Amino acid sequence: MNTELHLPLERRIGKRSASVIEKHLGLDTVGELLNYFPRRYLSRGELTPISKLPLDEEATLIARVLSNSTRQMRARRGSLTDVVVTDEASGEQIPGTLKISFFNGFRARNELQPGRRVMFSGKVSRYGGSLGMTNPDFMLLDEDPELAGSVDPEKLAAMPIPVYPATAKLTSWSIHKVITTLLDTIDVDSIEDPLPAEIAFREKFLGVGDAYRLIHSPETAADWQRARDRFRYQEALVLQTALARRRAQLAAEEATARRPVPEGLLAAFDGQLPFTLTAGQAAVGKTLSHELAQDSPMNRLLQGEVGSGKTIVALRAMLQVVDAGGQAALLAPTEVLAAQHFDSIRKTLGTLSRDGLFGGAGMLGGAGLLDSEPGSGPGTVQVALLTGSMPTAARKQAMLDAASGNAGIVIGTHALLSDKTSFQDLGLIVVDEQHRFGVEQRDALRAKANRPPHLLVMTATPIPRTVAMTVFGDLETSVLDELPAGRAPISTHVVGLAENPGWA
Numbered sequence: 001m002n003t004e005l006h007l008p009l010e011r012r013i014g015k016r017s018a019s020v021i022e023k024h025l026g027l028d029t030v031g032e033l034l035n036y037f038p039r040r041y042l043s044r045g046e047l048t049p050i051s052k053l054p055l056d057e058e059a060t061l062i063a064r065v066l067s068n069s070t071r072q073m074r075a076r077r078g079s080l081t082d083v084v085v086t087d088e089a090s091g092e093q094i095p096g097t098l099k100i101s102f103f104n105g106f107r108a109r110n111e112l113q114p115g116r117r118v119m120f121s122g123k124v125s126r127y128g129g130s131l132g133m134t135n136p137d138f139m140l141l142d143e144d145p146e147l148a149g150s151v152d153p154e155k156l157a158a159m160p161i162p163v164y165p166a167t168a169k170l171t172s173w174s175i176h177k178v179i180t181t182l183l184d185t186i187d188v189d190s191i192e193d194p195l196p197a198e199i200a201f202r203e204k205f206l207g208v209g210d211a212y213r214l215i216h217s218p219e220t221a222a223d224w225q226r227a228r229d230r231f232r233y234q235e236a237l238v239l240q241t242a243l244a245r246r247r248a249q250l251a252a253e254e255a256t257a258r259r260p261v262p263e264g265l266l267a268a269f270d271g272q273l274p275f276t277l278t279a280g281q282a283a284v285g286k287t288l289s290h291e292l293a294q295d296s297p298m299n300r301l302l303q304g305e306v307g308s309g310k311t312i313v314a315l316r317a318m319l320q321v322v323d324a325g326g327q328a329a330l331l332a333p334t335e336v337l338a339a340q341h342f343d344s345i346r347k348t349l350g351t352l353s354r355d356g357l358f359g360g361a362g363m364l365g366g367a368g369l370l371d372s373e374p375g376s377g378p379g380t381v382q383v384a385l386l387t388g389s390m391p392t393a394a395r396k397q398a399m400l401d402a403a404s405g406n407a408g409i410v411i412g413t414h415a416l417l418s419d420k421t422s423f424q425d426l427g428l429i430v431v432d433e434q435h436r437f438g439v440e441q442r443d444a445l446r447a448k449a450n451r452p453p454h455l456l457v458m459t460a461t462p463i464p465r466t467v468a469m470t471v472f473g474d475l476e477t478s479v480l481d482e483l484p485a486g487r488a489p490i491s492t493h494v495v496g497l498a499e500n501p502g503w504a
Contacts, residue, residue: 005031050096304480326427386412
């Protein structure tokens, strides 16, 4: 499918050009370069506001030359050409100016004459309180050699200029030149359209070939906007299709059903809770309990504000799995958060949490009788902590407890994903702060289970339903939208990471 898109670039644009693109942009196939879209478009008739140029970053701007002067340097041989350009701001604004210096800039001295409109690409720096550029690449817009004589002057003035994410060694217009060469070399109209024909017709989308041509070489602003709209829709559809396929694949897997156990750990835990669950917690808990009891894996996203009680909901699900003879793993993004979960869960469990070593497998007994004789009570569950900075002996013991089944609940960081970490019967994975992890991390932990485990991911970041469906389309979604009684309201503050880099 779409064999053309997977061809090496050197087959279409030559080895030399392909090597430059691969070295500076990391792109090595036809499809990767075709899908390297412009980040924005400049109008030939509009000058770039100099006051908005990013400092110490590569920038592309259009400006008009005010003056051009050349002098011999005193400290070393050669000449220095200083070109002052302006954005010609109108109205009450003061025109911005920028000094651009060229060392031995013979071409700049000859071509950058006052009145010329020019596109520059280079790094903006500050010299003595003023903005400036040194030895930037430039292209004369009044005399575009690529278009001279082939395009009507009025039409040329209206043509947008695509601006690509560039590097110090590869300018935006160099990238554009390579892409236009590629478009002339391949038959883009023969590329198989990933959009079904009925959808493309219904939405009045451009054909895939026209869309590639117009997003890279538009003649009007309406051209690139139509192409952009088509590729946006295409990207969303492809993503949703992949997520729907993943959801179907997960639903087809066979998991171990973790059914509730009467008079087990969960029942004992509920009986000793000093507070009543909120209606939301009870409703989500009922949903989780039902899905854990199925022989297909649960895959659910739980979102709720800080303090809404997500951890209690997750703990109750973990206890149901432990009651049914399985283990639960809680993956946290940082060691601090993992340690907090470890302490709070053991404290919340109270007498149901046990410490110490209980050697031998089978300590996760099916009826929730973990260290008790049959009929003597719900038993207890061992909670283990596993992080990368733990002392070697403690880390090895935690890994042994997870592998042997002694630990019913294992809380940790990325150390849980290590090849050396294993479980006797991993039945439930809980991922906290889901936005800090990707699908790869989830799958790495899933692979440690004998059979596909149940999955619960949590986030305190408010996610609109449409975004949740897009980013977490392989997950069902539950929301806790109320705080437990007596809980102080949440205050949200915006802080600057630039001023506080350690808070990132």
